[in-house]
Amino acid sequence: MRKIAESTVRRLSLYLRFLEEFEEQGIETVSSEALAARGGTTSAQVRKDLSFFGSFGKRGLGYSVAELVQKIRGILGLGRTYRVAMIGAGKIGSALVQYRGFLQRGFEIVSIFDADPAKVGKAWNGLTVRDVKEFEAEVRRCPVDIAVIVTPADVAQSLTDRCVALGIKAVLNFAPVQLSVPDDVVVKTVNLALELETLSYALTNR
Amino acid sequence: MRKIAESTVRRLSLYLRFLEEFEEQGIETVSSEALAARGGTTSAQVRKDLSFFGSFGKRGLGYSVAELVQKIRGILGLGRTYRVAMIGAGKIGSALVQYRGFLQRGFEIVSIFDADPAKVGKAWNGLTVRDVKEFEAEVRRCPVDIAVIVTPADVAQSLTDRCVALGIKAVLNFAPVQLSVPDDVVVKTVNLALELETLSYALTNR
């Protein structure tokens, strides 16, 4: 398939959220204009984004909400559940484990690891925190699709390397570092400092 | 000043992190090539990014690390501290309050609010959680530059409106909703579901 811009994929994910809202409200049909209004973009943008994947609407009518939800879920690969390993049982890891949206959207946390002996063995949301030394053994026994790195910056890269060695192809990184991985592995980094600094820039330059 | 792309600002923030690392390592001078290598971009990109704000290097030599750190800090508006209000004392709020990088980078959390009476009055990292009913009174007494929204989705917009009414110009939003604000207010949303879904897309389409 032709290369799709990351911005397009992010918007599809947003559209999906709005469509699910519409569905809950019992709205059966939506125009690109209405969807755009809800998401702060333009109708042309919505139609263009969708057009990369097919034509899902009816001229004069708009899109069937239920159908478009299905199509976008398909495009985003949300028709299955993903198995997630959480690496790091600190504050943020703890918050994420309890975040219901995770499971709700098909991302199931199946294991948690930490290096701190004080944390190992504790139960968290029905899962036992394991020693990160057992990471390889555990992942081989109970494979995962996605690793979430919630560790201090200094160990994030080496843990990522271990994930890569195990064949994990997707990493969500909360450590404030730039991770390097082979081309066939995808990393998303959520960098709080970066977000704050763009706010700082915006506050300063206006 | 000419409009600067968000992507440029984000890269500047990254460069700053790398430059600080270099500084710690005692490296005094850096070329655009070296900075690019560290950040996974190209030297031309680095030079172009910087060129929007001035010319900070010496031909043949590169950039003085210390000087470039200062310049970028200036560009990003990091020469001051920002006062931050945390709205929502749940798991994520709790994790953020304890995140040292916040204060380290000049963002000082000065107040925490929650609607849950069970949480109000508790001390957190030296701060007392206040009832969100007192939000206006408290912010007027102790003004803030940035509000961090860490609440359930359904109250995020109304709290944002209250921030706007108080004259707060920057919001960092962790609630999984699209916030609408006037043009002179800037919002950054960190949307976990979105990040997971881009991973899902990447895992599916390869």
Added chain:
DNA sequence: CTATACTTGTGAAATCTTTCACAAAACGCT
């Protein structure tokens, strides 16, 4: 059955961002 109103899907145009490529500057060496 025709006219009217709407809304999609999509090439083409406009805009924005990144990459290229090279003159100009700075330094060290002889």
Added chain:
DNA sequence: AGCGTTTTGTGAAAGATTTCACAAGTATAG
């Protein structure tokens, strides 16, 4: 001082993304 090496700063080219604008469907009403 002149020469070779390095690296910046920046127009221009290439590439990517967004917006425009309109033909082509679809429905409804008379």
